[in-house]
Amino acid sequence: MERNNVLLKITDLRQYFPVGKKKGLYVKANDGISLNIYEGETVGLVGESGCGKSTFGRTLLQLYRQTDGKTMYYGASRDELAPEYIEKTIRHLPHGLHEMAALEKKRDEMQKVYDAADEQKRLHMHNDLTAAKKAANDAYLNIVNVIGGFITAKDLGPVMKIFSERHDRCCDLHKAIEKRAPVKLNYDEEAFKLSKLKAGERGYDSRKGKLDKLAEKVAAHDKLVEAARAEIAKVDARIDAMRAKYAADPEFQKHEALLDNGIDLARLTYPEVRTLRCQMQYIFQDPYSSLNPRMTVANIIGEGLLAHKYCKKANERMHEEILQTMEDCGLAPYFLHRYPHQFSGGQRQRIGIARSLAVHPKFVVCDEAVSALDVSIQSQIINLLQDLKEQQHLTYLFITHDLSVVKYISDRIGVMYLGNLVELADSQEIFDHPMHPYTEALLESIPTTEEKRDLAVLEGDIPSPVNPPKGCKFHTRCKYCTEICTHVVPDWEEVTPNHFVACHHKLHTNE
Numbered sequence: 381m382e383r384n385n386v387l388l389k390i391t392d393l394r395q396y397f398p399v400g401k402k403k404g405l406y407v408k409a410n411d412g413i414s415l416n417i418y419e420g421e422t423v424g425l426v427g428e429s430g431c432g433k434s435t436f437g438r439t440l441l442q443l444y445r446q447t448d449g450k451t452m453y454y455g456a457s458r459d460e461l462a463p464e465y466i467e468k469t470i471r472h473l474p475h476g477l478h479e480m481a482a483l484e485k486k487r488d489e490m491q492k493v494y495d496a497a498d499e500q501k502r503l504h505m506h507n508d509l510t511a512a513k514k515a516a517n518d519a520y521l522n523i524v525n526v527i528g529g530f531i532t533a534k535d536l537g538p539v540m541k542i543f544s545e546r547h548d549r550c551c552d553l554h555k556a557i558e559k560r561a562p563v564k565l566n567y568d569e570e571a572f573k574l575s576k577l578k579a580g581e582r583g584y585d586s587r588k589g590k591l592d593k594l595a596e597k598v599a600a601h602d603k604l605v606e607a608a609r610a611e612i613a614k615v616d617a618r619i620d621a622m623r624a625k626y627a628a629d630p631e632f633q634k635h636e637a638l639l640d641n642g643i644d645l646a647r648l649t650y651p652e653v654r655t656l657r658c659q660m661q662y663i664f665q666d667p668y669s670s671l672n673p674r675m676t677v678a679n680i681i682g683e684g685l686l687a688h689k690y691c692k693k694a695n696e697r698m699h700e701e702i703l704q705t706m707e708d709c710g711l712a713p714y715f716l717h718r719y720p721h722q723f724s725g726g727q728r729q730r731i732g733i734a735r736s737l738a739v740h741p742k743f744v745v746c747d748e749a750v751s752a753l754d755v756s757i758q759s760q761i762i763n764l765l766q767d768l769k770e771q772q773h774l775t776y777l778f779i780t781h782d783l784s785v786v787k788y789i790s791d792r793i794g795v796m797y798l799g800n801l802v803e804l805a806d807s808q809e810i811f812d813h814p815m816h817p818y819t820e821a822l823l824e825s826i827p828t829t830e831e832k833r834d835l836a837v838l839e840g841d842i843p844s845p846v847n848p849p850k851g852c853k854f855h856t857r858c859k860y861c862t863e864i865c866t867h868v869v870p871d872w873e874e875v876t877p878n879h880f881v882a883c884h885h886k887l888h889t890n891e
């Protein structure tokens with residue numbers, strides 16, 4: 381498939397959970413995952429239970445705040461959101477640069493000691509040096525993502541002034557969009573009521589008059605939104621003029637290339653995350669426990685519509701919206717007032733899907749969405765998800781421990797082991813040429829007969845994510861393990877185009 385627009389760019393994502401009260405002891409549920417997710421694709425994520433798949437999905441959606449790494453989201457406009465971290469970065473620019481310089485100094489000094497040290501000491505220093513490099517790089521990226529090449533400016537005053545001005549104009553745009561929303565909602569509600577009347581019918585003319593007035597109000601707000609956009613464009617033209625002065629400077633260009641208009645999800649405030657929440661939804665594994673038993677199907681689906689202000693109140697319009705979503709998800713209209721316990725597993729999962737999709741998301745994490753269901757129902761739900769994806773242009777992260785489930789739905793498959801991605805490639809490629817021994821073992825464990833085989837080919841238990849094995853984390857269970865695997869972490873390499881793997885003994889590389 382063509383991969384044009386990145387929707388999520390995840391770099392070195394880490395999610396550590398503290399263990400008890402002991403200091404420095406963590407479950408490293410995600411231990412440095414990098415992955416780009418493209419608009420319109422389905423990425424399957426597989427691995428045994430406990431390897432950190434759900435944590436990854438939840439962290440992307442900011443249900444957990446990530447311990448470290450970067451998650452850039454490109455599905456919404458940063459200018460329209462006007463996040464607070466932009467303002468903070470600009471306002472504290474001198475301080476930020478000072479801090480960055482201190483971190484770079486520390487890194488360079490450490491590097492010098494490292495270069496002069498013997499093998500033993502280097503081994504000891506390795507982790508600290510990596511951490512120091514990372515801290516300096518993070519501080520740099522946080523600034524350069526926002527102001528690009530202007531990080532090289534001798535005089536920070538004009539840079540801070542113009543970028544602050546730009547941010548203020550973005551805040552104006554954000555407010556204009558927020559003010560327009562309830563007016564447009566009123567208009568939609570009124571338009572719905574009018575659509576139920578025929579021309580000439582009693583009340584038609586007065587409703588029509590009311591709708592026309594609301595249309596004028598919406599148009600006025602549209603103008604304000606456009607005016608706010610135009611103000612940003614004016615500041616951009618001035619920034620471009622400033623930029624032109626540096627056009628020939630290769631140093632400026634180097635930093636400018638890292639300017640990034642994506643939204644840095646981990647730096648958002650909670651209300652900002654909430655604003656984006658409707659765009660990123662989660663379908664839970666267990667349709668039995670993820671639905672509130674005291675709510676009817678109508679309440680379950682309607683809840684999101686009200687929370688994200690798609691509807692003003694539980695009225696006829698909302699009722700129709702819910703019915704439409706139910707129809708899209710293969711639920712009969714007479715289910716509307718029933719409770720979750722009155723449904724089968726497959727139907728409950730359809731309700732879960734309807735709840736998530738009612739708010740028109742862009743990105744959906746399907747976490748073991750079919751694992752609890754019978755095989756025949758599984759394929760129905762997978763087909764439904766596939767159809768909905770095509771109709772609504774969705775992007776999925778499809779999490780499962782069962783490779784055979786993701787084969788048909790995924791464009792690409794990522795294989796996870798103990799908090800890391802160990803292999804990533806196009807779906808067919810993973811099945812035809814698995815390069816990681818763990819992927820090979822997962823493939824061999826797919827049942828070929830009616831009788832389900834367990835992961836018998838994988839010897840031993842999964843090691844503890846609190847104290848994972850050194851070197852390649854898989855080496856304790858790998859039949860190809862040699863000396864190097866026990867102490868050197870394998871690099872994440874692109875072995876053939878779009879086929880990434882981290883292993884010292886890659887399989888099928890000569891075919």
Ligand SMILES: Nc1ncnc2c1ncn2[C@@H]1O[C@H](COP(=O)(O)OP(=O)(O)OP(=O)(O)O)[C@@H](O)[C@H]1O
Nearest residue numbers: 397407409428429430431432433434435436781845
């Ligand atoms: N909130 C949490 N607090 C502490 N530890 C957690 C938390 N969530 C997950 N973990 C731990 O992180 C590791 C990864 O768990 P996660 O649920 O992400 O794995 P998974 O691959 O999705 O497995 P499963 O398919 O069983 O859900 C596990 O060791 C788990 O015990």
